[in-house]
Amino acid sequence: MYVAVKGGERAIEASWRLLDEARRGDTRVPELSVAQIREQMRLAVARVMAEGSVYDEELAALAIKQAAGDLVEAIFLLRAYRTTLPRFGYTLPVATEDMVVARRISATFKDVPGGQVLGATYDYTQRLLDFALLAEGDDSAALAAAQAEKAARTAPPEEAMPRVLSLLDKEGLIEQETRSAEPKEPGDLSREPLAFPADRSVRLQNLARGDEGFLLAMGYATQRGYANSHPFAGEIRFGSVSVEMVLDELDEAVEIGEIELTECQMINQFAGAKDVPPTFTQGYGLAFGHAERKAMAMALVDRALRAEELGETIEAPTQDIEFMLSHSDNVEASGFVQHLKLPHYVDFQAELELVRKLRARHAADTQGEAA
Incomplete structure (x- = not known):
């Protein structure tokens, strides 16, 4: 040994x-x-x-x-x-409506307050390999000049950019978000294990750190009919937001830095319920950095998981909260799949002996029936 x-x-x-x-x-x-x-x-x-x-x-x-x-x-x-980092406190919720926008588009309205800002995106490229990128030894001075010119071209607009969904909100055509008289403290998946039933705050945390490929596939499934949804990209915005934290010494919020976020608000049709007139509902996605595909997929899945809340019939796996949340984490999924590479000699020998005994019994039964 x-x-x-x-x-x-x-x-x-x-x-x-x-x-x-x-x-x-x-x-x-x-x-x-x-x-x-x-x-x-x-x-x-x-x-x-x-x-x-x-x-x-x-x-x-x-x-x-x-x-x-x-x-x-x-x-x-x-x-x-x-997991090795200490936690000193909690920041205030970031105000994404005050985002310094680098890219902002809407697929629902052509003309929106603040305008459409295309920014840096692959959406309008031809998806052809650029063999010029194989060239080496770019001139540093030329590169610096190009970067400066790019920064000037893509400088974020200074005018305010209210949310696109506010246009629907003025007519009362989209669901209203109401605050509870006694707000519930949201769960913290970074410290507490996932448990069911899971409210929307926990679901959004799970989806925000869920595997992009899994969410993309499930979001795609909702569009193909496995959730009976007809989505519209109400608004997708990417930019930087201020992060604030209340310091005990000052007893007021101070800005401690900025982070880049991608936010998506997806609009879905809703036929209404007994006491609710037909209206539009929302799916929400938020991700660190420039991650539009992740935020959009997250918004599609978030809306599908609201089926029970909105009184819709749960017919597809994409509407099953336990199924979706339990399988979205790629760290857990990777560990569970890859543990199969570890030695399982004893388990397999037990299975092997069992199959041999079953085959022997089957052979004996077959011979007995033939006799």
């Missing part, structure tokens, strides 16, 4: 060395720095921050480098690091 253990330790240490070599790749190629990942792979960084539940671009970039580009592994690394 001791020999086997020592041999296993040596094999694992050798695996670590091989992993380092594989991650580095050909040493004749310049090493990718954390700063390069942070600046040039911003969409990957945004996903790792969102699903890792930590807003820190440098740490997310470090995790991506350490994981050799495996985003689920990077999310696992960041979330594991998160």
